[in-house]
Amino acid sequence: xxxxxxxxxxxxxxxxxxxxxxxxxxxxxxxxxxxxxxxxxxxxxxxxxxxxxxxxxxxxxxxxxxxxxxxxxxxxxxxxxxxxxxxxxxxxxxxxxxxxxxxxxxxxxxxxxxxxxxxxxxxxxxxxxxxxxxxxxxxxxxxxxxxxxxxxxxxxxxxxxxxxxxxxxxxxxxxxxxxxxxxxxxxxxxxxxxxxxxxxxxxxxxxxxxxxxxxxxxxxxxxxxxxxxxxxxxxxxxxxxxxxxxxxxxxxxxxxxxxxxxxxxxxxxxxxxxxxxxxxxxxxxxxxxxxxxxxxxxxxx
Amino acid sequence: xxxxxxxxxxxxxxxxxxxxxxxxxxxxxxxxxxxxxxxxxxxxxxxxxxxxxxxxxxxxxxxxxxxxxxxxxxxxxxxxxxxxxxxxxxxxxxxxxxxxxxxxxxxxxxxxxxxxxxxxxxxxxxxxxxxxxxxxxxxxxxxxxxxxxxxxxxxxxxxxxxxxxxxxxxxxxxxxxxxxxxxxxxxxxxxxxxxxxxxxxxxxxxxxxxxxxxxxxxxxxxxxxxxxxxxxxxxxxxxxxxxxxxxxxxxxxxxxxxxxxxxxxxxxxxxxxxxxxxxxxxxxxxxxxxxxxxxxxxxxxxxxxxxxxxxxxxxxxxxxxxxxxxxxxxxxxxxxxxxxxxxxxxx
Numbered sequence: 219x220x221x222x223x224x225x226x227x228x229x230x231x232x233x234x235x236x237x238x239x240x241x242x243x244x245x246x247x248x249x250x251x252x253x254x255x256x257x258x259x260x261x262x263x264x265x266x267x268x269x270x271x272x273x274x275x276x277x278x279x280x281x282x283x284x285x286x287x288x289x290x291x292x293x294x295x296x297x298x299x300x301x302x303x304x305x306x307x308x309x310x311x312x313x314x315x316x317x318x319x320x321x322x323x324x325x326x327x328x329x330x331x332x333x334x335x336x337x338x339x340x341x342x343x344x345x346x347x348x349x350x351x352x353x354x355x356x357x358x359x360x361x362x363x364x365x366x367x368x369x370x371x372x373x374x375x376x377x378x379x380x381x382x383x384x385x386x387x388x389x390x391x392x393x394x395x396x397x398x399x400x401x402x403x404x405x406x407x408x409x410x411x412x413x414x415x416x417x418x419x420x421x422x423x424x425x426x427x428x429x430x431x432x433x434x435x436x437x438x439x440x441x442x443x444x445x446x447x448x449x450x451x452x453x454x455x456x457x458x459x460x461x462x463x464x465x466x467x468x469x470x471x472x473x474x475x476x477x478x479x480x481x482x483x484x485x486x487x488x489x490x491x492x493x494x495x496x497x498x499x500x501x502x503x504x505x506x507x508x509x510x511x512x513x514x515x516x517x518x519x
Numbered sequence: 520x521x522x523x524x525x526x527x528x529x530x531x532x533x534x535x536x537x538x539x540x541x542x543x544x545x546x547x548x549x550x551x552x553x554x555x556x557x558x559x560x561x562x563x564x565x566x567x568x569x570x571x572x573x574x575x576x577x578x579x580x581x582x583x584x585x586x587x588x589x590x591x592x593x594x595x596x597x598x599x600x601x602x603x604x605x606x607x608x609x610x611x612x613x614x615x616x617x618x619x620x621x622x623x624x625x626x627x628x629x630x631x632x633x634x635x636x637x638x639x640x641x642x643x644x645x646x647x648x649x650x651x652x653x654x655x656x657x658x659x660x661x662x663x664x665x666x667x668x669x670x671x672x673x674x675x676x677x678x679x680x681x682x683x684x685x686x687x688x689x690x691x692x693x694x695x696x697x698x699x700x701x702x703x704x705x706x707x708x709x710x711x712x713x714x715x716x717x718x719x720x721x722x723x724x725x726x727x728x729x730x731x732x733x734x735x736x737x738x739x740x741x742x743x744x745x746x747x748x749x750x751x752x753x754x755x756x757x758x759x760x761x762x763x764x765x766x767x768x769x770x771x772x773x774x775x776x777x778x779x780x781x782x783x784x785x786x787x788x789x790x791x792x793x794x795x796x797x798x799x800x801x802x803x804x805x806x807x808x809x810x811x812x813x814x815x816x817x818x819x820x821x822x823x824x825x826x827x828x829x830x831x832x833x834x835x836x837x838x839x840x841x842x843x844x845x846x847x848x849x850x851x852x853x854x855x856x857x858x859x860x861x862x863x864x865x866x
Contacts, residue, residue: 295862353735360739380679382741383725461728466685467864473728474861480588481687482854483615 272489279486286490296474296491300498303454303471306389307502310453311446313393314400318445321397322404323434337405344398352459355391356382359463383465391463396452400445407441408434443510447503454499471495550579551789553605554593557584558731559754560607563811571796578789587612594621594781604784605793609651609689610846611853613777617644622779626791632798632817637834639843640816645779648797649806650814650841652830653693653772655765656747658737669701669767672744673719681722682733682742685864686857690730693772694746695856696844701769706848709856716864726864737762753812753825764829766840771830773814773841 275283290296325336343351358364359381366378381387411434419429457472464470471491479488551572555564561584572580585593587608594601598621608616616622624643627633633646640647655666661680666672672681684691699705699712724742727733734751736742738760749771752764778797780790796802803815804823812825818834831837 356735356739356741360741362740380724382739462732464728465726466687466691466728466732467726469861477687477857477861480586481857483588483591484854 268489268492271485272493274486277482277484277486286487287494289487290490290494299469299471299474300494302469303495304498304502306385306392306460306470307450307454309385309389310392310396311400311450313389314396314449314453315442315446317393318397318400318404319442322401322408322441325401325405326408340398340401340405343395348395348456348458349462351395352391352462355387355394355459355463359387359391382463383468385464385468388460388464388468392453392456392459395456395459396449399448399452403441403444403448404438405441407438407444411437440510443506447506450502450506451499549785550581551605551786551793552581552583552603553607553793554590554603555582555584555607557586559750559811560584563806563813567805567811568793568797568802571799571802572793575796576789576792580789580793591616591619591621595619599783600785601781601783604781604786604790606645606779606781608645608777608779610774610777610844611689611692611850613642613645613775613779614847614850616779621782623782623784623787625780625794629791630795630798632795632800635800635819636798636816637818637838639773639838639841640775642775642777645777646794646798647775647777647816648794648803649776649816650837651689651774651776652749652814652841653690653746653774654749655744655767656737656752657744657763657765658740658761659763660761661740661743665763665765666744667765667768669698669746669769672722672746673715674722677722677744679722679724680743681719682725682727682736682745683719683723684727684730684733686853686860687728688730689774690733690746690748692849692853692856693774693844695860696849697769697772697842700842706845707852709852713859713863716860720864749814749830750812753810757810766830770842771840773837773843775843 271279272286273282273284275281275285321340325333325340328336356363360366361378361380361382363381365381366375369375369379415433415437416429419433420426424432454470455472457476460468460470461473475488475491475495478484478491553564555561561582565582569580569582572578583603587606590603590606590608591612594603594606594616601621606616606622622645625633625645627643630646633641636646640650655669655671657666659665662677671677683694686692686695695709695712695716696704696706697712698715699709702711702715704711725733725736727736730748730751733742733745733747734755737747737755747762747764749764752762755762778794780787780794784790798817800815800817800819803813803817803820805811806813807815807820807823807826809824814826814830814837815822822831822833822837831840
């Protein structure tokens, strides 16, 4: 993760004795050319096409107009769908951070042998398909699932609770599915913190909590920002998990888009939904990055 | 040696491109491409239809399973050189494909089997090689008296036990039209259907995103009763899930799944032969056997097994028991219904 690198430890790239910046400046653009060309053809061109399609006024694509955007932006229902999607992202990100930070700390502090095993466990979800992971959650959250069976056996409830097809269930499932995206940047940031800093803090009389809040947390803020960005973006676009755990009546932007494009063949409206969604997400990411940049200033202070 | 490096790079890129787009080098010798549906349909077609086609033509065939909408999008994007030669469609998308001029009329006069099809399967723009049947699905361990009518779903004893899908699917849309009809509505007036859905809310355990997800909910005992696709239920049953299919007395909903020759296909003759094979009594009789249980449309096929037991004794019986919906009318208002369903049906 290069997002927000706190210049506390010496930068290995710019280390004295190496050619450093001048070398990179001369070559990095040209090295990126193949990927750049690939992006141009397979990402930017389709994106431009998407923008074009969104400006058609009618589903038959015969004349141009702003009708699709007006239809979305002036419709309280559509705006609610957008709001619900972004809010879902915030909930999932918060839960992932809450559960992921202790895990990342454990991973950083664990002895080297154990660390390999823990890393594998963290990465394991990435090695299985999202569909499989999501189906596992259907089994866990269902009426006859592990959670309900345990609750019933313990006598905590008489009738199975409705967990599947609820927002709570969806947030939980998404948090698990996206967990590696949060933990990996956090581990990267945490492992870059000089362990002597914690010792220095302790020597100066700070307790474990104080050291965590005043030293560790500020220094790993860039990792937190990167992890949050990745988790947020992945959670709001997780079409499969959203539709399988959330069900057919919990409408989020990806399903709304799919419905218009796929069941109704209304490509202009679907394209407009995609563009609105893209802009909204970019706005969120920008705000987040800004927070990240401010926090870096804080980390240096 | 920058020149050498560059030519090496160009060579590699070309090789890579040929690997990624084999069409570049093999544009001439084209095999027939049949876009069937994913899942059990693909399995059935691979096991029965493909060997029959190979035997009758000696040619090879590629199955490229995908959703109807994807088939339409792909052909639409390359009308003059379509990547698919034979399409398979549910009734809604079939009308879209015909309206967008993506399919050829079926050469009825040359067909050996077209005249043998049940009248409802005879579609000049693309005949129906099978029907998809929607009726009531239930878990016999939880629902002791088999349901006999769509109205049973509203019984208070099924509070929180009913599962449906949203209107994205043919199944969900067909169900809405059918319950509208039950309350005096029709394809052009689904108001009574929405009222009935509103009244069904206390009983709803789940609104699944698609028929596949709905079927999985029976497996998890998340739902015990609801509208369901006959073939989807058979697959679950074969895997030991306690589910049964019951024909409602109002009639089973029969969707014509139609097969079409794509306009401008370079292998029109092979496409015709594949469809002929799909319409033939031999192939249809095999597809009717377990585990596929695909409902035949050729009158020469004698109904047997589970299909005969649960659905119909013969073609006449099937016709009598089935409801065929007017998808031209449904397509005209479907977008408004989906919008309304989005807004009103929240559980």
